[in-house]
Amino acid sequence: MTRLALLRKRFMRNTKRLRFRRPNVGARPGVLVFSDEATETQVNSICYSPDVLRHNPEDLEDLVANKDVLCWIDVQGLKSEVEIKRIAKLASIPDLMLEDIVNVPQRSRSDSVDGRLLIVTRMIRPDKTGAISIEQVSIYVYENIIVTFQEEEGDVFSAIRQRLHNAKGPLRNSKADFLAYTLLATIVDAYFPLLEHMADRLQILEHYALMRPTSGLLRHLVSARNDALRLHRAVKPQKELFAGMLRDKTSLLSEEVRMYLNDSHDHTIQAADVTDTLREMSINLLNLYMSSMANHTNDKMKVLTIMASIFIPLTFIAGVYGMNFDYMPELHVVWGYPAVWIVMAATAMALMIYFYRKGWITDHNRDLDQTLREHFSEIATRHSVK
Template sequence: MFHKRHPQVGAAPGTLVIPEDAPTPRFRQILYSIDGLKSDRPITDLEELEAAPESGVSWVDIQGFGDRRLLVELAETYGLHPLLLEDVVNVPQRSKVELHDDNLLIVLRMVKVEEDAKITIEQVGIVLGEDYVLTFQEKYGDVFDPIRKRITAGHRRFREKRADYLAYSIADSIIDHYYPALEVIGERMEDLEEEAVVAPTTAILQKIHHMKNRLINLRRALWPQREALHSMVWEPNTLVGEEVRLHLRDTYDHCVQTTEVIEMYRDMVSGMINTYLSAMANRTNEIMRVLTIVSTIFIPMSFLAGVYGMNFVDMPELHWTFGYPMFWSLATVLAVGMLIFFGRKGWLRPQETKQVNDPE
């Protein structure tokens, strides 16, 4: 279910809500310019932060919100609005793009696939300035290592572009990493569909509902990102250049595509629930068919036993020497005859579905 950290009712705007188990912040700064990489190092003290080189970019990555003082000092260093800092710390926020003074706030939801195929969703706050980019992450670890490698390797496109291109690259990496998550979900859904048909159990139904909830969470994360990226592409903004807007169109297309895939998966999950219910109904019908056949075989036996179990004195067969053997012989003949009849009708085995050839 949805749970959001929020300040107490009546608290002042910009109040930060830091959970007790929040990890200690880790700072990392990367400085580069057209001349190449200047520095890439972790920061233990905010006084170690350096300004962006001339015609260059400074990328400060913050992972963990466990120290309120450091976050407030960082906001004061870069002149961040208190409401902006509240949006990136009090998670989760709805994905959005907002302009605060000279900064552009971009809130997105990052998906990570763990080693055990577990999928986690984490909020990432991107603050774009004239010559710097700040990224705020609530936990350690992200999907930005390919970007860092390209910067440290002196990739020409990064060296020649402004900070808006770095912000675009981060947003594009977040959206592209939805594809591996969707592949994992697709493979799992194929397994669930097969299990729902072959061996429908309550455990399978629980897994299907769990998958449905996971897709709902992914959809809730992706839909607002479409609006956020759309606003970055089409709404005028001095911090995002026209060339970067062209790149953002491609990212927006990827976001739309992943959203459509999630919608398709949701329909498939609903279909799997119907498949499970149909399989359970077929299984119940098979059980009822077997019970009906057994009951039908015993109906004439019960009739004979009822007739000869009546307490009439003048019943001819009661004093007959071969009455008892004749009774069992007749009952056996009836049972065998009915089994032969049911077998010829094909009622003793499940009905096979005839395959219709596709004319195409």
């Protein structure tokens, strides 16, 4: 493998690329596209009723036919065409819905057709390396069946599985629409820890961009900006997803579930507002970094300029008395050499005092801070409520 190919492979591995769905030009609707880069398919199922819970049952087809039992089939990985088509046949998933499930990524939305509900959303969680992982999750609801399709292995549903095993709360006694809401609400609630982590990360970068801007910091700033943009693209469309589900009166959601969805809708609006703020912070951080680098460069140039300004008259004096003329009276005076040193020292000291009074050597930050505190205190007293 050539060096160029190695560099390209390393770049593609370390870079989070934008993904777009590539439609099959000229193909009929409902054609499935299975990628070789997809994760291997794993299927787990939980079938339960108020009194019974079975994990990965062998008689899954019989339990699906029993309307008193609710079956949650979790598909992780979209590589196996045979396995996915088997689940689609078992759950009676239409071809068009299955196309939206398999051909990722799709726009976040909900579709309700012929007693079937499909919800396409985005799940955000940290991956094995600690980086932010964003994947499409499709939730299919039909009668007593719920099928979740995930792109990667691992999810944020461990708390729901634990609640089902413990038989605590209304989850074991509710219908499929309540489980679908619970899955969707859990995905939204998982946004906030990552958003808080991102905010803390940007605050740390802001401190270093202001106090210690270095060339190595730029890579972290660009990475943080890319992550903030990815979070914004993933979270913001969830507002329209929940709003569409609340507007759709024909969807298979009870009034109780709609009430809960309205609360989750507020959470998505809050999360979207946070991503807007994080995106603006990440962009402003780059501007702050560039300004700080320019200011630090100016400070260094100011020091060098001051040093050069001090040594210019000293160089002039040394140059004058370094000339080889026979008739220079100062050359034959006993006190000539110390007198030159005294003049040079006095000149350097006078220039230092001049630069200090001009504020070129120090910015007098203490005086400025004290003056600003006095002004702020005066403003606070003037606007205080009496």
